Structure formats: structure tokens, C-alpha cells
Amino acid sequence: MSLAKDLTNGIFRENPIFKLALGMCPFLAVTTSVENALGMGAAATFVLICSNFLVSLLRNLIPSKVRIPCYIVIIATFVTLVDMVMNAYLPELHRSLGIFIPLIVVNCIILGRAEGFANRHPVLNSVADAVGMGIGFTLAMVILATFRELLGSGTWLNMNVLGRNYANQPLLIAILAPGAFILLGFILGVFNILEKRRGGAK
Amino acid sequence: MAEPRRFELAISPHVISNLDTRRIMYDVAVALLPALAAAVWFFGPRALLLVVASVAAAVLSEYLSLKFMKRPVSFVLDGSAVVTGILLAFNLPPGVPVWLPVVGSAFAIVVGKQAFGGLGHNIVNPALLGRAFLMASFPVLMTAGWTAPVNRDGDGTYSDTHGIPVVELAGVPGADAISGATPLNVLKQSFDLDSGAGAVELEGDRAGADEMRLKAASMRRALYGAGTLKNLLIGKRGGCLGETSIVMLFLGGIYLVLRKVLELRLPLSYLGTVALLGWVFGGGGWFDGNPLFHVLSGGVVLGGIFMVSDMVTTPVTPRGRIIFGLGAGLITMIIRRWGGYPEGCSYSILLMNLTTPLINRLTRPKFFGEVKKNG
Secondary structure, eight states: OOHHHHHHHTTTTTOTTTTTOOOHHHHHHSTTSHHHHHHHHHHHHHHHHHHHHHHHHTTTTSOGGGHHHHHHHHHHHHHHHHHHHHHHHOHHHHHHHGGGTGGGGGOHHHHHHHHHTGGGSOHHHHHHHHHHHHHHHHHHHHHHHHHHHHHHHSEETTEEOSHHHHHHSOOGGGGSHHHHHHHHHHHHHHHHHHHHHHHHHO | OOOOOOOOOOOSOOOOOOOOHHHHHHHHHHHHHHHHHHHHHHHOTHHHHHHHHHHHHHHHHHHHHHHHTTOOGGGGGGSHHHHHHHHHHHTSOTTSOTHHHHHHHHHIIIIIIGGGTSTTTOSSOHHHHHHHHHHHHOHHHHHHOOOOOOOOSOSTTOBOTTOOBHHHHTTSTTGGGGOSSOHHHHHHHHHHHHHHHHHHHHTTOHHHHHHHHHHHHHHHHHHHSHHHHHHHHHTOSOSSTTTSOHHHHHHHHHHHHHTTOSOTHHHHHHHHHHHHHHHHHSSSSSSOOOHHHHHHSTTHHHIIIIITTOTTTSOSSHHHHHHHHHHHHHHHHHHHHHSSSSOOHHHHHHHHHHHHHHHHHHTOOOOTTOOOTTO
């Protein structure tokens, strides 16, 4: 498969959130604001690229019987890196993402791409796949976070968009857990409609 | 040439009943009218405005969702959206802005009902889901919008939102502190005083603790007084729009029973459980609660007649219906006594709605001749 195809694969056709339904836990938990979503997306993308790179590089050296522990060690290394760097330079963001940074270790997308793609593809393709998946994940997070932040606090990236009156009486449920599920349902519905239209045009 | 009439075979039952969705729904809507009249009488014409806005929003969003999903638009006339709209408005404080029931109804219909596939497929009562949605979204509006009933009898027997008349209120020391709340709010305040008294006693202030306990007990005595209970019965107290006038709600309930729409197992087991548990732990200690107060206050009568009996979201088997009522009553009383909210009626019904498929399966009647699996 060509590099470009691997790259774009994760953005729409196999979008990790909307199509594969992977990585739902951080997706639902940290999308309360666009800022958190971008931070989480960047962190996950970095880990994804590094782990895919390393797993692909070592794919002929890792014995298949112990491959999962090996992936976990590789991923955990990069997550620890991200955790420490974020704590040092972006303490605010680090505090608001909280436990979900360490939890990237068990993120299904990263483990899934290591097992399902990097394990059996050359390095360059694996990196391209990781970049695409990372962008797809970040994009999905930003889409949901946009709706949740707009409805739940009337702001976007902490800028007041809907006016003071709305911000005083926002639709609080949007930034609570049920709001995440309800909005995800609607977004998935729209995504499926788009998909059907695209399929019908073929 | 017309086609020859085909010989049609239908499976049993062959009894044709005129009990269809539209008739049931409009019967329910009619049964809600007395309570609506009481709401307008006690809370003014604004109550009517809220109900109309809610119904209009419900019907409009039903129409739009059906249109969007390319389903027959005629479903909008089956009356279920009207009932959902009225019930949602009945579950709101009278002082809320008009857009609140509009938002709530739209959510109830679109997410609570149509997203699951329309009438008959919704897993929880849409009106209650709408209320829970508003409760989570606008907690301030939903808990501060209580207005006192219109004072029509002069100052002598004037009652505030808590419904306790002046005569009964005289027995409570420092009674000003309990204004601006519903009867169940006052009950909750008395429970808080009781637990506060325990903390004060631990600090060594025996006299202060006794004073707090005395006040809590006198608050409860005022709530259980004949004057208060009379106010609760006719609906002269603060509360959600449609839940206050117990007499009018029962009037609607009797109409539904006569029209054979309401089956008595559900309301009776629900209200019975609330009364029994109200006596067991609804007061300060054990076995000293007032069952009558617990049935008359809050929304259990509205819930018991019109929401516990929703045909879609409650069990179909006779035994299952009794289990449903018992469970909902238990959850209501636990929330009232120990929960964070003063009233637990709507959450109890929502939670039990979720167990309905399990109850149905548990109480499935045996086929004739069926043998127990490991019997």
C-alpha cells in the first residue's frame, strides 16, 4: 500500500473513534474542553508515532509469544516521557488531564496499531499510519470537544463565543458524562449518514 | 376490474378491541386536565403558558424527527407527544422561564423517544428523561423556581411554598428559616438538623443539640398537622406544576380506571410501598413517620398514576408490575430519607424503567405443560 493511503487511512476511512470505536475512555473523559482535547490528542499522537516506529523497527526481533509485554514496555516508556515533559512545561494542562496521561499506556488505539499494523509493515508505512491515526483521533476529540465546550460553557478554546448571557446559564449536561455519550451518539449518526451518502455515490 | 377479495387468515387472538394508541393517549391527556386546572388556579395563568409551550415543542419536535427519519408523519397525531409535553411541564417548578420546558420537551422527544425508534421502543419514560436532563443542565433553575400558591383566603390562613398554615407554623421555633421550600424540603431540613445535632453533641454542646432536635421534631409535627395535610391534599403548596393537587390527580386516575386505561396493580403497589416505608423510616427515627404525609407530598401521586403506569416502559406481567411498584417505592423513599435531593420520585421511576426487561423475563408466565428446566 502506498504511503499516502496509509496516512489518510486513519483520518476518515478507519477513523479510530468513529469507525473503529477504539480509545473511547480518554475520548469521553477529557473532551470537556477543546484545550484538553488538543493536549490529549498531541500526547497520544506522539506516543503513537514513537511506538509504531519502534515496534515496526523491532518487529523481526520481538518473539511473538511475548510481543504484548514488549509493546507495553515500549509504549510505557514514551508515555512516561510525555508525562514528565508535560508536568514540567505545561503543568496546567497536565493537571486537567490527570490520570488520563498515564492511562495512554493501555490506550486501545496505540496497542491496536502496534499489534494490527506496525507489527507487519515496514517502518515508513508504520509511521505514516501512526500520523494518520493520531490526526484522526485528535480531529475526533476536537469535534466532540467543540460541541461540549460550546454547549456546556459557551466558549471555544476558552474564548467566549456565545455571549455572557449564555455562559451564565449554559447547558451544563454537555460537559458532564451523559452529555458526552449523547453527543457522541449524534456525531456517530451524522458520520454514518455521511458514509452512506459516500457509498451511494460510488 | 377490482381484485377479488382475498381470503385472509389471521392468527389469534381474534377479539377486536377499540383500545388503540390514540384513544389511550387522549384519555390520559383528558385525565391530566383537572390537575392542569388546579395548577392554573394555584399558580396563575403562567402555568398554562408553560404547559402549552411544552406541548407545542413536543409535538413540533416529534413532527421534525419523523420527517427527518422519513417515517410516517401521521404518527404525530397519536397523542403520545401531547402527553409527554404535559407530563414534562407538570414536573417543572412553576417559576421557570418559558424556554425551559421547550428545551426539555425537545430533548425528551428527540433523544428519549425518537432516537430509540419512536413510541414503543423507548426504554425510559421520555417526560422523566427530559426532567432529568433539565435537572442536570440547569440545577439552579430547577431547584429555585418554587412559587407560593396564589393567596385567595386573606392573610389568616396564608401558607408559604412549604404549605404549612400559620396555625401549625406557630409551634416551630425560628420558623422564618424554613420559608421558600417545598414540604419535602422542610422534611429534609429537619433530617439535616438531626444529623447536625449529633455533631454538635460530639463537641460537647448538649443543650445546643437538644435545641436542634426539638426544632427538627417540631418541624415534622407542623408538617404532619391536619392543616398542612389538608393543604397538601387540595394542592395549596409549592411544588412542581402538576404534582400539587392530589384530589385533582386522583380524579384523573379514577377516570382512567373507568376507561380501563389504568391498571391498578402498578399505582397501588407503588403508593403502598411509599406509605409503608414512609411509616417505617420516613420520620426522624424508626416507625414514627407519617405515611399520609409521604403520599401527599412530592410527586408520588402524579408519578404513581401517570408515570409508573406508562405502558411502554413498565412490565407487562401482573407479578412484574407489583415488583416494579415495590422497587420504585423503595428507591423513592431511600432518596427522600438519605439522598441528596428532597424528592426521589422521578429518579426512582427512571431507574426501575431500566429494569423492566429483566422483570419481564423473570416473571414470564409458564406455558401450559411447560416443565421446569432442572425440576
